[in-house]
Amino acid sequence: MIAHGSRDPRHAATVRALTARAASGRPGLRVETAFLDFDAPSVPAALERMADGGAREVVALPLLLTRAFHAKTDIPAVLADAAAGLPGLRLRTAGVLGPSPLLVAALERRLRAAGVRRRDRAGTGVVLASAGSSDPEARAVIAALAREWRRTGWCDVRPAFASASLPRTEDAVRALRAEGARTVAVAPYVLAPGFLPDRIARGAREAGADVLADVLGPAPEVAELLLRRYDEALRSPAGRPAAARSAAARLALA
Numbered sequence: 001m002i003a004h005g006s007r008d009p010r011h012a013a014t015v016r017a018l019t020a021r022a023a024s025g026r027p028g029l030r031v032e033t034a035f036l037d038f039d040a041p042s043v044p045a046a047l048e049r050m051a052d053g054g055a056r057e058v059v060a061l062p063l064l065l066t067r068a069f070h071a072k073t074d075i076p077a078v079l080a081d082a083a084a085g086l087p088g089l090r091l092r093t094a095g096v097l098g099p100s101p102l103l104v105a106a107l108e109r110r111l112r113a114a115g116v117r118r119r120d121r122a123g124t125g126v127v128l129a130s131a132g133s134s135d136p137e138a139r140a141v142i143a144a145l146a147r148e149w150r151r152t153g154w155c156d157v158r159p160a161f162a163s164a165s166l167p168r169t170e171d172a173v174r175a176l177r178a179e180g181a182r183t184v185a186v187a188p189y190v191l192a193p194g195f196l197p198d199r200i201a202r203g204a205r206e207a208g209a210d211v212l213a214d215v216l217g218p219a220p221e222v223a224e225l226l227l228r229r230y231d232e233a234l235r236s237p238a239g240r241p242a243a244a245r246s247a248a249a250r251l252a253l254a
Contacts, residue, residue, distance in 0.1 A: 125181030
């Protein structure tokens with residue numbers, strides 16, 4: 001499991017809780033956590049440790065919600081460099097996590113835990129607040145997810161971004177309020193706490209959102225999705241991402 005990493009210790013703790021939950025759902029499967037930056041172990045160190053422990057095949061699973069720079073550039077480069085030094089190790093790369101109905105289910109879980117009741121759905125506007133990306137493919141996935149999620153009964157779902165793109169969380173909160181939403185809820189579309197999730201929370205508070213849900217973290221739906229991406233990678237040609245589908249097709253997956 002490859003996470004981005006953060007100076008914020010909550011990030012690594014949450015990522016490890018998520019990977020532990022996934023591992024508990026597949027007894028006997030060895031699951032390791034690695035980080036691109038800030039935290040240890042690094043991806044090369046984790047792969048070397050697995051190879052030293054007797055592993056002959058490893059699935060590298062990016063803990064990313066969209067296919068943006070880290071998925072397209074950083075992780076492939078790191079894996080290629082690491083694999084070159086471990087010629088006896090067969091390496092497969094899984095697809096990113098999103099989009100998936102399981103992530104929508106996790107978002108719903110977090111909103112319920114924050115106090116959003118099903119009977120209030122029609123009067124509630126939701127801000128789908130992601131970390132943000134300059135990659136147009138990643139932005140399109142977030143926009144498509146917001147459109148699909150709105151069709152489940154919310155009065156509206158607006159995408160927002162903590163960086164790189166507009167609108168910001170606070171702008172989306174104010175727009176929903178101006179449209180007449182009785183309740184405005186912010187649903188962070190991020191896996192773990194850190195700098196950008198904190199920016200999302202700050203924007204929600206400053207704009208007067210009624211509800212701020214928690215990050216996705218070790219939600220059972222996310223843990224199930226990790227194992228699903230692992231299984232998809234094993235069924236795909238070795239060395240190729242298992243989830244190179246369009247956003248629309250991925251959203252249709254059960």
